[in-house]
Amino acid sequence: MKNNITEILEELTLKEKASMFSGGDFWQTETIERLSIPAIFLVDGPHGVRNVVDRHHTDPAKKATCFPTAVNLAASWDLSLIEKVAEALAEESKCLGVDVLLGPGINMKRSPLGGRNFEYFSEDPFLTAELAIKFINTVQRKGIGTSLKHYIANNQEYKRFSIDAQIDERPLREIYLSAFEKIVKKANPWTIMAAYNQVNGDFATESSYLLKKILRNEWGYKNLVVSDWRAVHNRVEALKAGLDLEMPGSVPINDQKILDAVESGELIKEKVDQSIKRQLDLILKSQSTKKENIDLPIExxxxxxxxxxxxxxxxxxxxxxxxxxxxxxxxxxxxxxxxxxxxxxxxxxxxxxxxxxxxxxxxxxxxxxxxxxxxxxxxxxxxxxxxxxxxxxxxxxxxxxxxxxxxxxxxxxxxxxxxxxxxxxxxxxxxxxxxxxxxxxxxxxxxxxxxxxxxxxxxxxxxxxxxxxxxxxxxxxxxxxxxxxxxxxxxxxxxxxxxxxxxxxxxxxxxxxxxxxxxxxxxxxxxxxxxxxxxxxxxxxMEVLFPFGYGLSYTEFAYRKAEVPNHLEEGENLKIKVLIENTGLFKGKEIVQVYISQEKPRLDRPPKELKGFGKIELDPGEEGRLELELDYQELAYYHPEEGWVVESDYYKLMIGASSRDIKITEKIWVESSTIIKGLTKKSPFIDWLNDPFGHKAVKKVLTEEQIKEIEYHNSRPIYRLHFYSPDQVSLKNIEDILDVYQNL
The missing domain is CATH 3.40.50.1700 (Glycoside hydrolase family 3 C-terminal domain)
Incomplete structure (x- = not known):
């Protein structure tokens, strides 16, 4: 295969290009033998290389090392450990002739009921992003591609092929897209996998809002977007939205649909070529690494x-x-x-x-x-x-x-x-x-x-x-x-x-x-x-059985002091030093967590958000200083009309052993030139009231006049809700649920 993508594009026929938009078989892309364009081999690989020869899975995959799953890897809170796993997976990929590992999975653990939770890192987007960035950068540095998945809101298995995840703009950006955004900008995965489900009415594989406006235009992602296996519903619409590769191999009718769309003018030639360029770029990158069919380092x-x-x-x-x-x-x-x-x-x-x-x-x-x-x-x-x-x-x-x-x-x-x-x-x-x-x-x-x-x-x-x-x-x-x-x-x-x-x-x-x-x-x-x-x-x-960030040791650690500046200029990273002492009898490692809260945000923020962590190993009686650096942007929240904003305000830094075990609290003033004019969109709470699948019961206790009492003051919605007949409501604990939406 030639190294010049422009020359290859000129030699490819439109029919050959159309064939490249779908896989050649279940695990590989299409080959173009006339031009010596090879196939790319993509296999599952979040915690081990799953090289399945048989597309119907009747034969077992080739043997590979099964490392701990994502639920475990995340619990280490250890980027050096993630690096070791990633290096080993890249090495085994080379041994097995694999070009792209389909992972990591970074969807949020929205509910403990999610059947695929073991494949995902966390309920927290910051921790998830940090782990995935280290994983992707390491694997790709070794010449093996990754596929960041599942973009986006693949948070359940029930009707996962069709369910419409309806998410308001702020949680979409702040919780479910946040980790994807950071990873795209800091690790640039060779591929991103679009999910099965719909998001706000559009399938993720054909959502121009997700694939074009956000991923391509806002984040500047230039690499290939692949579908989850059999997730494409309308091949032409998916291509127009920004999905490059449909997997696995499809029926020839989809190739013909692309040809017909180009012929009719629905698809412009430049759009076709742009997508083919991404595939050719992936092929060239994968060819730069030698894959050898050699024995795995099993022991x-x-x-x-x-x-x-x-x-x-x-x-x-x-x-x-x-x-x-x-x-x-x-x-x-x-x-x-x-x-x-x-x-x-x-x-x-x-x-x-x-x-x-x-x-x-x-x-x-x-x-x-x-x-x-x-x-x-x-x-x-x-x-x-x-x-x-x-x-x-x-x-x-x-x-x-x-x-x-x-x-x-x-x-x-x-x-x-x-x-x-x-x-x-x-x-x-x-x-x-x-x-x-x-x-x-x-x-x-x-x-x-x-x-x-x-x-x-x-x-x-x-x-x-x-x-x-x-x-x-x-x-x-x-x-x-x-x-x-x-x-x-x-x-x-x-x-x-x-x-x-x-x-x-x-x-x-x-x-x-x-x-x-x-x-x-x-x-x-x-x-x-x-x-x-x-x-x-x-x-x-609310009391919990075990809080986020919780874990015991055979030894004990004392948090002696923290060095934190009292003032932060706009754009300046926040540097923190924490002095820890092992006061127990065993050598051990402590995971130090840094949470933030803003004193007077214009929109409501959680009481605590993880924004930094580090791990330190100490002998009994030993003291050590852990140095952490928080990016200025980690202080931001997402405003539906202003985007990501950091406001001038006092911020509380909470340093501790878990989200419920805060050892040291410091306050810092943060400078920002951001001025928020106000929120004019209607409240997400009103959307929730009008939810079509069961929450109409709320209206049994709220009159139209009461709903109109929602007013805006200093850009923050204030709710004056009065429950006249709570016994008429069919939903359980309605007061608790409504409380979540107050002061959003």
């Missing part, structure tokens, strides 16, 4: 997967410092019982298009037996099966209870089975299976040293037994070597340092999207606006 990457997993596992509870089970502590111990189907039939990744065929696979029971067998007796009881056979589960439970009575320690492996959590469908609730909850509760009645290890891809409800067990470890979906990493953590060879990147509510009904998920009548209304995750729980001053 090396298996050990790397173990090292990475150990940094991604969260310690949620450790009553009386029961953990770690060090050699010294076990001197007077004789026995340990490992319980649970998941101890042998492990969950280490999610189900769906990201599923990797691992090169090796360790089980929890074997890992613990290898770790502790020389010191104490390690037995196993199945305890439960992930089925609906009540009698069988009762028998298994009784056997486990009988065995557990005389054991010094009981470690229960629990979590969500494959049938509950997978791509293609959402969860019905956030509870663990009934048989697991019953087993754990009854084990605590006969043994005081019960440790629960969880395997799941998103938040779960643990209220039935959380106060009764001694320790809880959130292992997530830690990849093929996760069992080894867990054994190291339990034994104290590794001190856990990971922290949650999503809030765990007390109950599902507390989640802000509860009444608007997953929608109905083909529509899902993002009625909670900018208040998702911890932003909402903080706004409502």
């Amino acid at each position: 090396k990457h298996h050990q790397l997967s173990k090292e990475i997993a150990s940094e991604t596992i969260v310690l949620l509870k450790n009553q009386g410092k029961l953990l770690p089970l060090t050699k010294e502590r076990l001197d007077d111990t004789k026995s340990m019982l490992v319980v649970g189907e998941l101890a042998k039939k492990i969950r280490y990744q999610g189900i769906g298009s990201s599923q990797v065929n691992p090169t090796k696979l360790d089980t929890h029971y074997k890992a613990l037996k290898d770790k502790f067998d020389k010191q104490l007796e390690v037995d196993y009881a199945e305890g439960y099966k992930s089925n609906d056979k009540l009698e069988e589960n009762e028998n298994l439970k009784q056997k486990a209870l009988s065995t557990a009575k005389n054991k010094d320690y009981v470690i229960v492996y629990a979590g969500l089975p494959d049938k509950v959590e997978a791509e293609g469908y959402d969860r019905e609730n956030i509870k663990l299976p009934k048989e697991q909850n019953e087993l754990i509760k009854e084990l605590t009645e006969i043994n005081s040293n019960v440790i629960v290890v969880l395997n799941n891809g998103s938040a779960v409800d643990l209220r039935e037994w959380i106060d009764k067990v001694s320790a809880v470890i959130e292992a997530g979906l830690p990849g093929q070597a996760g069992a080894l990493a867990l054994a190291d953590i339990i034994s104290g060879e590794v001190n856990p340092s990971a922290k949650l990147t999503e809030s765990y509510p007390l109950k599902l009904e507390d989640n802000p999207s509860y009444l608007n998920f997953p929608g109905n009548n083909g529509i899902v209304r993002y009625g909670e606006g900018i208040y998702i995750g911890y932003r909402y729980y903080d706004k409502k001053k």
